[in-house]
Amino acid sequence: MLNPDLTLYQKKKIKINIKNLDPRQFIREIRLIRKNILYSKLPKDFCIYEEDLFKTTYHFGLFVENELVSVLTMIKKKSKYYRNFPAYQLRGMATKFHFQNKKLGQKLILYSILTILKTTKTSVIWCNARINISNFYTKNNFQAKGRTFYIKNIGLHKCMFFDSRLFLKET
Ligand SMILES: CC(C)(COP(=O)(O)OP(=O)(O)OC[C@H]1O[C@@H](n2cnc3c(N)ncnc32)[C@H](O)[C@@H]1OP(=O)(O)O)[C@@H](O)C(=O)NCCC(=O)NCCS
Numbered sequence: 001m002l003n004p005d006l007t008l009y010q011k012k013k014i015k016i017n018i019k020n021l022d023p024r025q026f027i028r029e030i031r032l033i034r035k036n037i038l039y040s041k042l043p044k045d046f047c048i049y050e051e052d053l054f055k056t057t058y059h060f061g062l063f064v065e066n067e068l069v070s071v072l073t074m075i076k077k078k079s080k081y082y083r084n085f086p087a088y089q090l091r092g093m094a095t096k097f098h099f100q101n102k103k104l105g106q107k108l109i110l111y112s113i114l115t116i117l118k119t120t121k122t123s124v125i126w127c128n129a130r131i132n133i134s135n136f137y138t139k140n141n142f143q144a145k146g147r148t149f150y151i152k153n154i155g156l157h158k159c160m161f162f163d164s165r166l167f168l169k170e171t
Pocket residue numbers: 037038070093094095096099100101102103104105106107128129130132133134135136137139
């Protein structure tokens with residue numbers, strides 16, 4: 001059954017759009033969302049990733065009407081657990097407070113993963129998931145690997161992986 005919030009979006013004919021964001025146009029807005037949602041009590045530098053403007057980096061965003069409400073970034077980076085596989089690291093997953101728990105993050109992550117798998121030679125997508133959010137990734141077909149670890153100023157994390165072979169078999 002559809003989530004009631006999404007049904008509401010559909011009933012009201014509210015337009016939902018997902019885009020590959022050009023950082024020349026959107027990087028300030030992406031960083032502002034990261035700052036407010038992910039790093040609100042931390043210095044501004046935290047919302048700037050050194051790979052943000054790399055050619056191999058992708059930024060994805062979900063719009064409700066014309067407002068950018070959910071973002072994530074995919075950075076070409078191998079994982080220590082799968083050193084021999086080309087990989088992308090998912091970072092900066094954030095949905096604005098007012099729009100959380102409406103399945104928007106889920107739509108965005110699925111779209112972004114499929115785009116990365118289609119357009120790059122990537123077999124592994126991974127992230128350092130905040131421990132209190134790991135359920136969100138599990139629900140989106142990620143699996144945890146290794147020990148829980150601490151990232152300074154942020155908290156406990158788990159390394160989580162999206163198994164593309166499994167997923168591609170299902171679609
Ligand atoms: C995590 C986050 C991006 C999820 O975005 P969202 O748009 O609210 O997610 P969705 O509504 O698509 O959720 C999909 C599923 O994940 C689960 N989920 C969502 N947020 C969750 C959270 N904070 N903790 C645990 N599970 C969560 C939902 O329950 C939902 O499952 P359901 O199908 O049973 O309802 C959003 O809550 C957020 O921005 N949080 C703060 C920033 C953050 O911690 N980012 C992750 C850093 S690793």
